Amino acid sequence: MFGRDRSLTSLLNDTFIRGILFQALIAIGLFLSINWLADNTLSNLANQGKTLGFDFLTRTAGFQISPTLGTWMLDYKVGKSTYTDVYLIGIINTFIVALLGILAATVIGFTVGIMRLSDNLVFRWFSSFYVEVVRNVPLLLQLFFWYFAVLRAMPSKREKLELVEGVAGLNITGLYLPAPIVSDGFIYSFLSLIGAIAITFLVRRYALRRQAETGQILPMFWIGLGIIIILPVLVHYLNGSPLDWSLPEFKDTGPKLRQGYQSGAGMVLVPEMLAVWLALSLYTAAFIAEIVRAGILAVNRGQTEAAYALGVRPNVTLRLVVIPQAMRVIIPPLTSQYLNLTKNSSLAVAIAYPELVSVFAGTALNQVGKEVEMIFMMMMVYLTFSLMTAAFMNWFNSRVKLVER
Amino acid sequence: MKKLSFLSALCGAAMGFGAVASANAATTLEAVKAKGFVQCGVSQGLPGFSNADDSGKWTGLDVDLCRAVAAAVFGDAEKVKYSPLSAKQRFTALSSGEIDILSRNTTWTMTRDTQLGLNFAGVNYYDGQGMMVPIALGVKSATELDGANICTNTGTTTELNITDYFRTNGMSFNLVAFEKADEVVAAYDAGRCDVYTTDRSGLAAQRGKLTQPDSHVVLPEIISKEPLGPVVRQGDDQWFNIVRWSLNAMINAEELGISSSNVNMKKFQSKLAPSVARLIGKEGKFGEELGLSNDWAYNIIMQVGNYAESYEKHVGLNTPLKLARGVNSLWSNGGILYAAPIR
Numbered sequence: 002m003f004g005r006d007r008s009l010t011s012l013l014n015d016t017f018i019r020g021i022l023f024q025a026l027i028a029i030g031l032f033l034s035i036n037w038l039a040d041n042t043l044s045n046l047a048n049q050g051k052t053l054g055f056d057f058l059t060r061t062a063g064f065q066i067s068p069t070l071g072t073w074m075l076d077y078k079v080g081k082s083t084y085t086d087v088y089l090i091g092i093i094n095t096f097i098v099a100l101l102g103i104l105a106a107t108v109i110g111f112t113v114g115i116m117r118l119s120d121n122l123v124f125r126w127f128s129s130f131y132v133e134v135v136r137n138v139p140l141l142l143q144l145f146f147w148y149f150a151v152l153r154a155m156p157s158k159r160e161k162l163e164l165v166e167g168v169a170g171l172n173i174t175g176l177y178l179p180a181p182i183v184s185d186g187f188i189y190s191f192l193s194l195i196g197a198i199a200i201t202f203l204v205r206r207y208a209l210r211r212q213a214e215t216g217q218i219l220p221m222f223w224i225g226l227g228i229i230i231i232l233p234v235l236v237h238y239l240n241g242s243p244l245d246w247s248l249p250e251f252k253d254t255g256p257k258l259r260q261g262y263q264s265g266a267g268m269v270l271v272p273e274m275l276a277v278w279l280a281l282s283l284y285t286a287a288f289i290a291e292i293v294r295a296g297i298l299a300v301n302r303g304q305t306e307a308a309y310a311l312g313v314r315p316n317v318t319l320r321l322v323v324i325p326q327a328m329r330v331i332i333p334p335l336t337s338q339y340l341n342l343t344k345n346s347s348l349a350v351a352i353a354y355p356e357l358v359s360v361f362a363g364t365a366l367n368q369v370g371k372e373v374e375m376i377f378m379m380m381m382v383y384l385t386f387s388l389m390t391a392a393f394m395n396w397f398n399s400r401v402k403l404v405e406r
Numbered sequence: 407m408k409k410l411s412f413l414s415a416l417c418g419a420a421m422g423f424g425a426v427a428s429a430n431a432a433t434t435l436e437a438v439k440a441k442g443f444v445q446c447g448v449s450q451g452l453p454g455f456s457n458a459d460d461s462g463k464w465t466g467l468d469v470d471l472c473r474a475v476a477a478a479v480f481g482d483a484e485k486v487k488y489s490p491l492s493a494k495q496r497f498t499a500l501s502s503g504e505i506d507i508l509s510r511n512t513t514w515t516m517t518r519d520t521q522l523g524l525n526f527a528g529v530n531y532y533d534g535q536g537m538m539v540p541i542a543l544g545v546k547s548a549t550e551l552d553g554a555n556i557c558t559n560t561g562t563t564t565e566l567n568i569t570d571y572f573r574t575n576g577m578s579f580n581l582v583a584f585e586k587a588d589e590v591v592a593a594y595d596a597g598r599c600d601v602y603t604t605d606r607s608g609l610a611a612q613r614g615k616l617t618q619p620d621s622h623v624v625l626p627e628i629i630s631k632e633p634l635g636p637v638v639r640q641g642d643d644q645w646f647n648i649v650r651w652s653l654n655a656m657i658n659a660e661e662l663g664i665s666s667s668n669v670n671m672k673k674f675q676s677k678l679a680p681s682v683a684r685l686i687g688k689e690g691k692f693g694e695e696l697g698l699s700n701d702w703a704y705n706i707i708m709q710v711g712n713y714a715e716s717y718e719k720h721v722g723l724n725t726p727l728k729l730a731r732g733v734n735s736l737w738s739n740g741g742i743l744y745a746a747p748i749r
């Protein structure tokens with residue numbers, strides 16, 4: 002009796018066996034829970050007379066979606082477009098605010114973060130104020146604030162504020178810009194732009210090598226700009242300019258309701274989108290600013306002093322000595338901020354921007370009632386976006402990380 | 407020791423799952439009785455239908471239905487907890503079991519009955535969709551609305567009807583669909599849209615939230631049928647019956663002339679019309695057949711009132727909504743309100 006007990010104890014104390022035992026237990030537990038969840042879901046659905054399935058995706062959707070990049074790209078038409086189109090529109094609209102938001106938040110965040118370390122008192126004061134205010138107010142409130150602030154500040158639907166006479170203007174219904182109308186040959190102009198960028202990269206490589214060998218610096222910025230502008234423009238015009246613009250059209254005659262910017266002419270960025278973009282960028286920028294500040298402070302002061310001692314100018318020191326080293330500290334938390342921004346874009350449903358949660362989990366879900374499938378599809382989108390961002394940032398991180406010699 | 411407690415935690419978790427599973431199998435009535443209140447899904451604030459005052463007390467025509475069910479089940483109309491839901495969230499909240507009843511100006515449609523796995527227990531307000539425009543726009547009829555910007559809620563029948571209406575009339579429009587009703591009103595008020603569209607009762611209820619309620623008109627067109635009523639999950643007939651008959655009891659009480667002010671008297675009266683005696687539980691076992699006590703309807707009438715009382719108190723001509731009974735009158739008064747008899 003004693004002996005058996007002891008051998009059981011010693012068996013349980015054997016790390017190898019114990020490891021296997023507990024892993025097996027956890028695996029069984031996990032399996033049972035998943036099984037239980039799935040079983041329960043199916044029987045609960047069956048109770049309500051529902052089944053699982055994705056056939057709803059081919060059905061046509063019977064509701065209007067406000068004009069956005071997604072509806073324009075998929076040429077959304079009520080009664081023709083399907084729930085798959087609705088899904089894609091949601092994805093595109095989410096993607097575009099996330100992308101624009103990430104770009105703007107990065108620029109603002111880096112600027113504010115660097116300003117916080119500047120010697121200029123006003124800069125420092127302003128950026129501290131910005132960071133403290135913006136990151137301490139809930140994002141949803143900021144979303145409402147910007148949306149209704151933007152709405153109240155705009156001229157009414159039957160008035161306009163012209164930014165460029167006859168070309169761009171805005172009022173409460175949105176920002177009106179010329180819309181590109183692409184014809185057949187445009188693809189060559191586009192390809193030549195890509196080519197120009199590739200050539201610039203090659204030239205830059207050559208310039209760096211030359212600098213390393215001879216110490217001479219080529220004015221790379223101007224050379225690059227020249228190539229990137231001149232080549233595509235040349236191709237474009239030689240090809241007979243296969244790109245037209247549709248300009249916004251404003252009417253102030255006729256019945257009152259029809260006055261204002263006309264739909265179908267030019268392109269419109271709806272105020273809902275602008276507000277989401279503004280709120281997401283400004284909010285995330287406050288966090289990025291702190292990350293940047295921390296990153297720069299993490300670089301040993303001796304690095305800056307050494308650069309100054311060699312006679313390197315302050316802005317060049319910042320750009321070529323401090324920031325590259327700070328990047329190693331900045332990138333991992335920066336990635337989390339990008340992921341946050343993407344996920345936060347789902348708050349946009351509150352102010353009528355037709356992103357994924359709004360059109361797919363809102364309108365469409367209430368039409369077809371496939372909660373399990375649709376929420377799953379939606380989660381997959383956010384997951385994919387997040388993994389893509391993370392993968393890109395990991396790649397970027399491995400490029401900038403310190404090369405140990 | 408540590409390992410052992412881990413093991414027991416695992417067993418405990420497995421048992422926990424078992425417990426949840428069996429609770430799931432219970433009927434809604436049992437579950438409601440066990441927790442001691444009815445969880446009712448309502449709007450996030452639609453005056454007259456479901457609205458919370460400053461002290462957090464919910465009132466309204468839709469709220470009265472939840473109170474009626476609580477009165478029927480517990481003999482106490484106060485045993486209700488409310489979940490304010492946006493139009494977008496409401497059906498998921500109901501299917502997932504978060505709420506027991508959805509009583510939130512919800513339109514009975516075939517899709518919701520079939521694809522969404524829900525059951526409408528009846529109609530407590532017959533409505534139709536209307537449109538509101540600023541008077542200054544000079545529009546007299548919905549047929550002049552070609553090219554309009556229209557504000558409304560996501561996840562509603564409103565979104566679909568307006569699309570249908572503009573398509574059938576060959577007109578174009580832009581839809582701006584918000585999750586919450588307050589933002590719809592605020593955006594319309596700021597001039598983002600030319601038109602605010604929703605159920606006509608909703609327009610009457612929300613008008614008061616505009617900065618200048620009197621400078622807007624509701625256009626004459628009624629573009630849809632919106633029978634609004636309480637909703638339950640499919641698959642629990644007993645609970646469905648309780649909700650349906652709580653509503654029917656209120657309507658029948660009005661028809662039989664029984665109200666909160668005279669029901670107590672009737673209870674002690676010896677000579678009663680048989681229909682009244684059945685309603686207030688002095689004859690037959692109607693309550694027991696529902697799984698309740700026989701004074702279920704008596705409690706509803708005593709504590710909540712009959713349909714007319716509830717209507718006049720919350721949405722009638724003496725309220726800010728000023729909604730005339732109209733089609734919501736009893737069938738015997740020229741309306742279409744018609745409840746199956748208790749017998």
Ligand SMILES: N[C@@H](CCC(=O)N[C@@H](CS)C(=O)NCC(=O)O)C(=O)O
Pocket residue numbers: 449450451452491492493511512513559561562563564585586587588604605607608609632634
């Ligand atoms: N009856 C329609 C519309 C219901 C609806 O959501 N109406 C809005 C506007 S009146 C509302 O109740 N809002 C109140 C809220 O969101 O709390 C439906 O069932 O789809």
